[in-house]
Every structure is written in C-alpha cells, then in structure tokens.
Amino acid sequence: MTDICKVLMIFPLFNAGSFWNYKEACDLTGARYPAAPLGLITVAALLPKEWDVRLVNRNTEDLSDEDFRWADMVMTGGMLPQRNDTQHIIDLCRASNKPVVVGGPDVTSSPALYGNANFQVLGEAEEIMGDFIAAWRRGAREGTFQAPMGKTDVTKSPLPRFDLLKLDQYLHVGVQFSRGCPFSCEFCDIIELYGRV
Structure with a gap:
C-alpha cells in the first residue's frame, strides 16, 4: 500500500442564524469570514509530511466535484451549528x-449522529491521530x-498548516495557546469536553 494520501479537508458551513455568523461585520471589512479553521489546519499538521492536503472552507468558497475526484480521503467536522x-458533506x-x-x-459529544461516516475521531486530535494514521x-x-x-x-502540538489558508478571506487568524473556555454559555458544551481555562 502506498504511503502517499491526498486528503481533502472541508470546513462545514455554519448555520446562517447561528451565533458564529458574522456576515455584517465581514461585509463591512471585505472579508469572507471572520476566522480561519484553526482546528482543521492543526489536524493537517498532524498528518504525515508526505501526504498532500487541500482545504476548502465552505463558508468562503464552493466545493466542487473536482475536489472529490482529487481526494483519497475527506476529513471534516466541527461544532453543533x-x-x-x-x-x-x-x-x-x-x-x-x-x-x-x-x-x-x-x-x-454526539457520535451516534455521525454513524454514517467511515471514521470517527473523538476527543483531542493530538492524542489519537497517530492511531488513525497507522490504521x-x-x-x-x-x-x-x-x-x-x-x-x-x-x-x-505542531504549528498549524497556515500555508493551506487563503489569508485574504479572513478578518483574522487565531493562535491557540490553551484549550477550554472561561465562559458558561448555556448552548455550548466546550467546557464539558475540554474544561475551563
């Protein structure tokens, strides 16, 4: 089996009415979306260096049939919205x-809802990607x-694959220095999964 793999990473659309939709702010500044998908580009950095990786952010660009034809595997996922x-996807x-x-x-937090995916990677990617890649x-x-x-x-954690981003599409690119959250939003389970900061 070849050790080269073409991975298409797809960042899903946020629901239009969600807390994470900053359309008006982006329209004012000319950006397509507020922040880059830091989670996916961090996962990309965990993949073997010889693997070819492409990123499509569905909040900023269209997904094409050619994207699927190119890929050997697709990686996706995100938050409830x-x-x-x-x-x-x-x-x-x-x-x-x-x-x-x-x-x-x-x-x-809801793996049963994703039973139709080939693979589920649950929890922190840094802790489990090695096992997934070996499998x-x-x-x-x-x-x-x-x-x-x-x-x-x-x-x-490795430096995220910032080279996969089209930087002009974003208001900012985040830098992660901790996991978890200091807030207690009723609609969010991040503190249950990743704890408090």
Missing part, C-alpha cells in the same frame, strides 16, 4: 465513494478512534 452541513462523500473522517466537538496505512477504511478525556498540552 455546523452539524447540518457536516451531515451533507458525509452524504456527498458516500455518493462519491470517498472515505470520510469526522471529528470535532459535535462529533465527540489507514494498514488498509482500514472504517473505525472509531477515542482519545482519552483531559486537556492536551498544546505546547506539544
């Missing part, structure tokens, strides 16, 4: 016969990978 589009992958890997906070290289084309709960030491 992205669930509908994540499910749509999984359906597109299944229709294109492409293995799809889902991860992120919503998948971790993929052995020829596995489905499975669930569960990271131990707890905080990941982000000082050991």
